Every structure is written in structure tokens, then in C-alpha cells.
Amino acid sequence: MTRHTGFYQKTAEASAKRDLASKLYVATYRQSDGRQAICPELGDVEHFRQLSADLRDHVLKNLDTYLDRLVANLERAGTKIHWARTAEEAREIVRRVAADNAVKRIVKSKSMITEEIDLNPVLEADGIEVTETDLGEYIVQLAGQKPGHIVTPAVHCSTQDVVEIFQKKIGYNGPADPTKLTKAARVILRDKFRNADMGISGVNFAVADPGLIAICTNEGNGRYVTTRPRIYLAVMGIERIVPDLEAAALMLKMLARFSTGQRITQYTTFTAGPSRDGEGPEQVHLVLVDNGRSGILAGKYWRILRCIRCGSCLNACPVFRHIGGHCFPGCYSGPIGSILLPQLLGLDKSFDLPKASSLCGLCGDVCPVKVPIPDILLDLRHDSARSGYGGPVEKIGMTVMAKAMRRPWMYRFGQRAMRWFLKPMSKNGWIRYLPGPPGGWTSVKDLPVPAPRSFLRQWQANNSDGQTTK
């Protein structure tokens, strides 16, 4: 039998939820439409994508140099730098900073890296109140769920879902109106900001020179988290760096346009270091997390590290639009998740992911930094077959197929044998059921009966000189 990681089962469950797909459609199409409406004003979009890809490559090729510069410049501004090789080290660093400063209440701005290192549970276990302040992330946190999308975490929740979550968790008793719901959250979160001892965010970009930590939010929570509490701590993957403000400007031009179809997010907040004047944080910490990234950098899939987490490939993906983000065995989902998670978790726990693709190639076309997602999806399928994750049936089938493709007589014989084998199982020209492993196909799709004469024979008949075959 074909082997599965559990992903397969989860996608089946997700696609059985009828309302999930419609919610995902609204969100992903809205964002895709936004991207398509705004990007033409860049003029030569391909030119901008290439500039951005080249820039990301340059950074990755000189990552050590730029990290050195970033660290030196931020330290000069008074920011404390921490290095973490693993998720566990990163969690310990944050715990220690919180403990050293007797932190009781933390406000967080939405961040994928803190999801990746699974930060909240260890802080909560230490008795610290951790509040997500991005509205979508707050909803998901109250519901005890995980984010369903890199950019819009509550994508799987309807307005009615939010009403029920708010009723249960924060005593909401208003109508099912997004504006009223948002205002209810605003009142509560404003107090959280006011009373928090520590703010935590991810990092959209760190600028090496001048040393700056940049985060983008539309709601303004990023400004609160970086400005109000007496301690601000940012967590970043080591690859999220740009050389200077020129490069930051280009990345900002691309990020929001490709993500939500805006020209720029409403607030882009830069932090160099602690405040020296009574407004703003007294301490600023930056945790630089490797967690497998240097391994990716050393391998053939290093271009994955170009990714700026805009979510564009999720919005474009016909598979993601059906299954959403919760099926994936990590916080990253969609096409980028399918190529990134195998690097972070190992192929043995994720060899199914690259198969969640129709290979339509849209994910590659909509990527602002030209991550070659479709190529990597194929290469990873190759890797997983090589490692034997396809199971014996696939292995035998593919071996026979490979042999037959190289021997025309065997290929022709195979075609005839297939027709002879399949014909009796058909009804009105369609095959609705096949026994054994091929049944996986017919359980969701009907198969047409092979034509009476193969393409090859038709070709030979129509081109009687028979040049193409021998």
C-alpha cells in the first residue's frame, strides 16, 4: 500500500467540510484579485520580480556579512542580540528574558516564526498571560486553534463562528456584525496593550545598515507592541534581512502588493533600539533563529529562503483553496509550506506535501521573489520516490513504466494490454471503479475507456511515411 503521513487523511476531512471551501474561496480570491488589480501599476511586473529575486539571492549569498552588520548596528543602538540554533533554544531565550524582568503580561503581534518555534505554550506554562493582538490571530487564540493562513489567520472562521467564540470567551452579546465584533475586541485589547510588560513580534525585514527591525501591520498592533511595553522582543529567522533602506523600500513595494493588494501596509514600524527619552521600550531584544535554515542554505533548495511570507502562493493555489492551512503538519501551509516543511520537519514526516499540488505552476508565477516552487515540488516528489516513501506499489509501477517507455514494443504491448484489461470494466464509455491501488483514482474521478486505436497508430495511419516511429 501507498504510505501516508496523516496529511492525506486531513486533506480528505478538510475537503469534506463544505463551508470551509467557500470561506477559503472568498478570502483567497479577494486577495488574489487585489494583487491582480494593483500589480499592473508596477508597469513591468516581471522586472520588479527579478529585481527582488536578485536582491534576495544577494542577501542569501552574503548572509554572514549582513548578519554581522545588522548585529553591530543594532547593538550600537542598544538592542540586545540573542542567537538560537534551534526552536528550543529560541524558546528558552524568550523565557529567560521574561523571567529576568518578572514579566507577567505579554502582547504579541502576529508572527509566523513564533508559531514555528511554538512559543506561546512555554510562556503560558510559566504563568505569563500571552495575548495575540492581531484580530484574526486573537480570534484563533480564543478558539484554541492554529492560524489557517500565513497572512489572514482566521480565514476559516465565519462571522457567526466569531460571534460564538466571543460569546464564550469574552462575554460578547452584540449582533453578528464584523464592525461591532472588532470594536469589542478593540476595547479588550487596548487594556492589554496598556498593561503589558513585554511586547513580542516577528520581523518582516531587518535592515542591516542602518540597523532596523521592521514590522508591517494594518491594525496598528505592531506599533503598540513595539512602543508601549517596557520590553520589546523581536524574533526573526536569520534569512529575513535586507542590506539597506533602498532594499527595504523595494521589499515593501512588493510585500503588500502581492499579499493583500495594497501598495503598502497601513503601518510599517521600524525599531533601532531602546528609547532614551521615556516613551518607547526601555529594552529591545532580537532573537535570531536558525532552526534548520543554515541547513537549507547548504542544500540544493536554498532558494526557498528567498520567501518573504506574503501568502500570494496560498491565495493562488487551487489545492489550498479547498483544504486550507490546518491540514499541514506545521505553521506554514499552501505551496510554500509544501516545500518549506519538508526542510524543517524532514521528508519522512512530510513526503506527502509536495503531492498536494496540481502542478499548474501558478504559485511560481505569483511569487514576488520568484521562489521556483513548481520545480521544487517536482524535485521533492523525486526525492521522496528515491527514499522509498512512495511505497512498493508505486515503486514497482514506476520501474515497469520506466522500462516500457524505453522499449517501444513493450510500450505498444502495454497499451493494448491495458485496453484489453480495462474495456470489460467500463459502462457507457466510462470506468467508475477499479480494484486495488488504482481504485484511489476512481474513488474520486471517472476514467474514460482508452480509445480503440492509440494515438501512435492514428499518427502512423495519418502520416503514412511513418517518419516518427521506427
Added chain:
Amino acid sequence: MTSNVLETIRQALRSGPINSTESHPLEAERARLFFAEADRKKLIDLFAQRARSSGASVHVVGELNKLSETIGTIISDGERLAVDRPDVISERLGSGFLNQLKESYRTVVARQLDREEIFKINVAITPVDFAIAETGSIIISAGSDRSRMSSLTSDKHIALIWADQIVPDLMDLPAQFKRVFADNVPPGFTIISGPSKTADIEMNLVIGVHGPGELHLIVLLKGIAGNPPK
């Protein structure tokens, strides 16, 4: 631990498929959409159009009376007004204007508010460091003489932009940053490009989540002011 991660990265770069180091490939001019514009009116129009499309209100004002009038339409009775960088405002617009604000509204200076009082203001008036037409953005920095909280905690944010503070493209950010701050990098700054907003509940647009629900950008034409504040 420091050398550990960096050393692993260096090793990865030595042993992996990528090892070439090239000079920074980005020429800022190649990433521009808008170039320096001789016609300032066109630049103001672009700024206004772009800012409006992200939800801001834009008022272009050429006289001091008109400015007072505009502010009057924004602030409601009884609302608390926090003024930021009053020195800059009175230097550019005259101390009479500042006094008039103090007489007309419950006015305080933003940086004189403590950590609790800053949450009790309704309207904030702030000058800006500079503005970008392409994205309809303003830049506000942190520093001992200015407030970064008032433009966040208020319900309405009024930003005063001198017309010649507007530059065409986001790619102008680095040069403006240098011009305004020289080598004194502020502890922080924010690019503000519209009111606080979200679409996290079924993609329904809601304005005024954590930050101000109203952003009023008042562009002051030349007759009203001289050079932009440093």
C-alpha cells in the same frame, strides 16, 4: 552561541551550491515608479489620490484661516486634543495659531502626558518628518521632542504636511531619512499609510481597530509655510 550560528552559516555558504559574493545588485533608480517632479501640484495630487485610496482624508490648504476651519470640522465638542512638536508648529505657523488651538479646544502637549493620560486623548495633531506620494504615506519618528504614542492612541489623527515635504517614490525613503536624521538614527519611526484597518472577519473591511479610525492629512501649500521642519 553567537559564533555557532554564524559559523554554521559560513560553512553552509562554503560547502553549499551558493558561494559567490557580488556587490549589491539593486540600483534604486530601477525600482522607481515615480521620478522627481518639477510640478509640485502633480505630486500633491498623486499623494492625495493614493492616500485617499487607502482610507485617509486629504485636505489641501493654502491659508491659515482655512487650516483652522478644517481642523474645526474634524474636532467635535469636548474632545481632548494632543498637540505634538508645538515648537515646530508655532515656528512654522506662528504662535498665534497655537494659542488659537489652545483657546478653541481642550488642548495638551502630547509629550507632557504620562503613560496613562496618553490613552485618554481623542485627537492628535502631529507634524511629519516627510511624506511619500507613491503610497500616500507619512513618516513619524521617535525622539525626546516628539510623541509616537499620540498618533496611535487617538481616535482621530491630524497630520500636518508641508507641500515640499512630499517626495515622489518609496525609493526616496533612504535619501529623505539621511536628510532628516543624518547619522542620528532615531530609536524608531513609522510609515503611516492610512487609518487602522482590518479585514480579518470574512474579509469585511473594518476601520479603526487598534489605531485611529480617522486619518486626516492636511497638506499646507507654500503661502502658509516656508521650509519644512528639520
